[in-house]
Amino acid sequence: RVPSVVIRRLAIYLRVLQEMDLEDDRFISSRELGERAGVTAAQVRKDLALFGEFGKQGVGYQAQNLLYELKGILNADREIKVGIVGAGELGTAVSRYSIRRWNTEEDYGFRVVALFDNDPEKIGTDVEGIPIYDVRELAARVKELGIQVMMVAVPAAAAQEVTNLCLEAGIKAILNFAPTKLEAPEDVRIHSTDVTLELQQLAYYL
Amino acid sequence: RVPSVVIRRLAIYLRVLQEMDLEDDRFISSRELGERAGVTAAQVRKDLALFGEFGKQGVGYQAQNLLYELKGILNADREIKVGIVGAGELGTAVSRYSIRRWNTEEDYGFRVVALFDNDPEKIGTDVEGIPIYDVRELAARVKELGIQVMMVAVPAAAAQEVTNLCLEAGIKAILNFAPTKLEAPEDVRIHSTDVTLELQQLAYYL
Numbered sequence A, B: 001r002v003p004s005v006v007i008r009r010l011a012i013y014l015r016v017l018q019e020m021d022l023e024d025d026r027f028i029s030s031r032e033l034g035e036r037a038g039v040t041a042a043q044v045r046k047d048l049a050l051f052g053e054f055g056k057q058g059v060g061y062q063a064q065n066l067l068y069e070l071k072g073i074l075n076a077d078r079e080i081k082v083g084i085v086g087a088g089e090l091g092t093a094v095s096r097y098s099i100r101r102w103n104t105e106e107d108y109g110f111r112v113v114a115l116f117d118n119d120p121e122k123i124g125t126d127v128e129g130i131p132i133y134d135v136r137e138l139a140a141r142v143k144e145l146g147i148q149v150m151m152v153a154v155p156a157a158a159a160q161e162v163t164n165l166c167l168e169a170g171i172k173a174i175l176n177f178a179p180t181k182l183e184a185p186e187d188v189r190i191h192s193t194d195v196t197l198e199l200q201q202l203a204y205y206l
């Protein structure tokens, strides 16, 4: 098991390489990749060595090859179907963002295929053509559409109940926007992102 | 200097206590606080000991007093004025969210006082009554309104330029939503939150 902080850094290395315009013969040193990612050269070498021999001493990494390898490690070389529970302000904004990127960027692999809500006014409508289903159909739609990752954008009070529906439907990866801690079995991966928590930390430094 | 991971945990302890309905004589043990926050009891004691003697051996912490102390440490006992650059999908959603919480929750101290944009169609309009100013007026408005924290919700290509405007205006704390690394002097605190980076990490575990 690789520590999650390493996976976080790999995702940053991937983003850095995707942002660069790489010619075929472009090499990149661990120092340059480190600078662009905000870590030391030694940290880059240590992280990548966990997954194989990608570079040559003194020469660095063949950039396109490293990008290819990172995509393989992070499953970024395939389409990943995403669902969003809660078609409110945030759920809608994040859907539009992902749909726009899916439609315009070759490298972007996250495809929003469904939204879910319990509001009768929203069920049966769509966001940029992606349907909003009744949350009671969640399990059936996860199976039918092959959803692998679910984003939870409902109020905190409903977040655990909605998460339980996702777990019953076999979802193994959840991105939670609600400002509350979610309980799930060991084999389910939950990442949370909380705007207020970030603001609260920034406030300490004022 | 306290490590930033400790400040992150303090913000979580604060959120946990704010979520609980605390009677006057309610005590909370480091074990219970740890369980609700997702850390060990020893970690709770170690973190809090950095800031003072708040609890009694074997009895735990007087919950309301601990909440009061944490608010003092994290500057959560005062109003903090927030600006948002980029009145697009995300900037608007996050503004509405913060404005709604400011208007309904006593404990919520973040007050959005201005949005900024460079789109003539948006300048001069408002979000829930909060004006959208021309980004060229950013420095003047920061001073006039006393803005302390700025959220950056513009496209990645414009994020550094906008950040530089914030630095020139004397902003010391930035929450960045654009998927790119921002450069700033040592004394400026920048936190980034990136939905795609989170999704990319989750994808590794599928």
Ligand SMILES: NC(=O)c1ccc[n+]([C@@H]2O[C@H](COP(=O)([O-])OP(=O)(O)OC[C@H]3O[C@@H](n4cnc5c(N)ncnc54)[C@H](O)[C@@H]3O)[C@@H](O)[C@H]2O)c1
Binding pocket: A093, A094, A095, A096, A097, A098, B085, B086, B087, B088, B089, B090, B091, B116, B117, B118, B119, B122, B135, B152, B153, B154, B155, B156, B158, B161, B162, B177, B178, B179, B194, B195, B196
């Ligand atoms: N929408 C989301 O859910 C989401 C999710 C993750 C990350 N992001 C990131 O957040 C940022 C904003 O995304 P969005 O979906 O709101 O985009 P958007 O295009 O809807 O909004 C961007 C806004 O920024 C303004 N703008 C552009 N350049 C500017 C400048 N130099 N000065 C001031 N204003 C400027 C535009 O006029 C527009 O109003 C992007 O970097 C995006 O990658 C968005």
Ligand SMILES: NC(=O)c1ccc[n+]([C@@H]2O[C@H](COP(=O)([O-])OP(=O)(O)OC[C@H]3O[C@@H](n4cnc5c(N)ncnc54)[C@H](O)[C@@H]3O)[C@@H](O)[C@H]2O)c1
Binding pocket: A085, A086, A087, A088, A089, A090, A091, A116, A117, A118, A119, A122, A135, A152, A153, A154, A155, A156, A158, A161, A162, A177, A178, A179, A194, A195, A196, B093, B094, B095, B096, B097
């Ligand atoms: N909007 C933001 O910028 C923002 C920022 C940070 C955190 N959040 C968090 O994200 C979550 C969503 O925020 P929002 O601003 O989009 O709220 P919102 O009220 O606009 O949207 C919530 C949506 O969830 C739906 N919903 C409620 N209970 C449900 C259930 N049991 N099953 C299915 N759908 C259900 C509602 O019908 C609504 O459409 C909240 O937890 C909030 O704290 C939002």
